[in-house]
Amino acid sequence: MKIFKQILKPELIAAQIPGRLVIRAEVFLDNVAELEEANNHSVCFYQDKKYFKKLLSSKAGLVFVPADFDENILPEGNLFKVEIPYIYFMLLVQKWLELDQPQTAKKIAPNAMIAGDAEIAEDVELGSGVYIGSKVKIGKGSVLEANCVVRENTVIGENCHFFPNVTVYHDCVIGNDVILHSGVRIGADGFGYLLHDNKQFKLPQVGNVIIKDEVEIGANSCVDRATLGSTIIGKGTKLDNLVQVGHNCVIGENSILCAQVGLAGNTYIGDRVYLAGQVGTADHVTIGDDVMVGAQSGVAGNVAADTKVFGYPAREAGLTRRIMASEKYLPELVRYYRKEIKEKN
């Protein structure tokens, strides 16, 4: 249950979100909740029939329901009939969060350490223990929470939000409206060594990382700097937690990398690509636009745009599914083969 400071009435909600109110009792609303935890000040939504029982026993003060919902099912409930309950409910949550946003001025913690030649725009918030290196630039409206560290020469755009304990290495470029969750590491050295005389010789990593506008990166994910040139995350792309992006990768726009995905160096990912959890890619692989890759897949070669691949190794998803369905017969088949066929020959 998320309780807001701002109290809403159903009429105010209906004034902002398209739908039709069915009100049986006066309520004031101060929270959003799941059906089963709701109280009579809660807004909830009902979309999937599997939650019908929860709907019937819910104490919710107002429920977003589908437009064709039979009002008689809840004769005493307050309903808001909308096109797609989940989406319109989320729209309400977003608007309510904005209403609740405190309008206090952002401030720089007294114990933040800022290099003398850093350029911090107005209306920037720097939390307790933040360290800002030499020649760093931070655009207006950006918030860096407690204990974030930004190394020298990095440029951060406007209205970014870095949660606590983020590190951005030197020389990187972060766009506007970028969200970095706690523990994200941007710009650590690419992983490059040369085995010579039985000793690993470190290749210097002098490129950087460029994160475009509206990117969000989940907790404890890592994006390595390029050996030379730039590792690039395209506009609007979202990375989940514990994701690894190797040196010199280039990721397009509005792509989704789920948790624990790992991209080896020099992976090229298109726009609107979806990589499910724990997917791995080999280096120098190109994945086209609108590709979907199933969970835990190992992508060893290029993937053409607009295809679905899956498996270890990643293959056309339907083929992998057929292979997987066949595998349970394999022990029997091998037994037959070894006994009936091999013996005869």
Place this chain on the structure above:
Amino acid sequence: MKIFKQILKPELIAAQIPGRLVIRAEVFLDNVAELEEANNHSVCFYQDKKYFKKLLSSKAGLVFVPADFDENILPEGNLFKVEIPYIYFMLLVQKWLELDQPQTAKKIAPNAMIAGDAEIAEDVELGSGVYIGSKVKIGKGSVLEANCVVRENTVIGENCHFFPNVTVYHDCVIGNDVILHSGVRIGADGFGYLLHDNKQFKLPQVGNVIIKDEVEIGANSCVDRATLGSTIIGKGTKLDNLVQVGHNCVIGENSILCAQVGLAGNTYIGDRVYLAGQVGTADHVTIGDDVMVGAQSGVAGNVAADTKVFGYPAREAGLTRRIMASEKYLPELVRYYRKEIKEKN
């Protein structure tokens, strides 16, 4: 070798742990060690025959041995004959650690930053650089080491121990006796977006995380907040390092999630479940009580209580083992099939 401040004599050990002493020389004991690194002040244990040679050459001052151990094998050694050497040895280590625990008062570092309206109980330790947000509550006896950050409204129970650089986001609830290792991130946003007009629209994440009593979470693991409602880790459950728990997951009691396990959103895990390393689960999957899942498995569907599953995809463990054993014949079988059978038809 772990050296303790408190020195023990064999008799004192025997007074606390059930077993029978066989003493051939007077010793004082100040450390626990592996057999090969031991000195004559070390306590060691011997249980597995594969370490027999190490036992013979060990300099240990006292060795925990099985109750039926032949004393003549080490005619000059000091022995402590116990039921299960490893377990009783670990019991000693635990007691010794407690004896060694300094009884000094916990203190709040002068450079910890604490919001004016936070409620910090007595006997709480806040390390250097800790930041505690508005309205946070911390129960008595809890220790938050250097550079931990707790965001607003979060409630932390009694006798918790957060190692350095932990982050807990806002509105979360942490029980008593919870251990969070360094770099743990609790309550980062769930990973939810809606692709609309070729743009990823962020779904607000307004739920929280509830961590029950006696949970331990390993270094750099992440537990995301719920979209709505709560992500819940049940009492006594233990997570290893680099584990990912997605939004709205509910994990039961005394379960074990090994390193690098990843749970997609809305995974339901029962009690005493064991997920080996690098296991992944799909979203909305339910795993029953007492289930064991083998390493690197991909759990795509529900798993009934009390079963063992394994593989990619996860299947009944015996079947997966038979499939794996058959696979080595597959190339030969396919060659035969393509040549002998396909050609004929």
Place this chain on the structure above:
Amino acid sequence: MKIFKQILKPELIAAQIPGRLVIRAEVFLDNVAELEEANNHSVCFYQDKKYFKKLLSSKAGLVFVPADFDENILPEGNLFKVEIPYIYFMLLVQKWLELDQPQTAKKIAPNAMIAGDAEIAEDVELGSGVYIGSKVKIGKGSVLEANCVVRENTVIGENCHFFPNVTVYHDCVIGNDVILHSGVRIGADGFGYLLHDNKQFKLPQVGNVIIKDEVEIGANSCVDRATLGSTIIGKGTKLDNLVQVGHNCVIGENSILCAQVGLAGNTYIGDRVYLAGQVGTADHVTIGDDVMVGAQSGVAGNVAADTKVFGYPAREAGLTRRIMASEKYLPELVRYYRKEIKEKN
């Protein structure tokens, strides 16, 4: 593009790196870059023919080319003909970085918190918000950047570099010239519990971690302390980001563990071993010297020295490749078997 403070002339480069200059125009050089982003002050390299078009259109001021490169291809370009362009170019980058290194004295930030009984050698740099525990020793020339935390009794050698937000637990031993990237966690508790009376009993973890000289560990990687004894990373071994090393693992010298590799407890890894990304190993497994393990493999048993293994489960790499090549015929084969053979019998 990496811009250096120090400006170089081609002749100065040729004086330090073996090769033959072909100069058509006077230039001064202040950066290294990829061919396509180069300006007329850039040094680039050309080795792989797939970048030939980029070479032709590059504005580079000087290009490292192979010794047999036809000079007439770039009649107006400045060339430096060397044996292996990539390697010699990297050598230049390394030397240039060293030239650029500021010679200013290292310093201890005024807000670093250092226990009174810690021993900090001369010429050590401790960044903003660093916390150094009781009895810690740090050797000369080492740099610990902002918000690093070192717990009591740990010993750190000379010329180490810890990037921001690193944690090293108590009692550990770090050699000389060790690089720990941001978010590395050394010495968190090994993951050991005993299920007794349906409750997980924590086994005390009183060993430590020993990191030998010239080890480099990537961002957010974790090396757990031993239960008893030591977890050991051998000299010159390199770990990428998000790697997990369990308690009591022993890794040899000059081995490579790529991103997201996970070693269960008590894994023994030889010298010059290469573990590709997302590999997992079972506990108590031994992997011999010079072994290569393919990406995402699951190593469940010992692996002999000098072999290549791959797959889930990991098998001799050629066999796994043949199995994978055969799998696409499996659905057809199973269909045939079920229809033609099973029905007859």
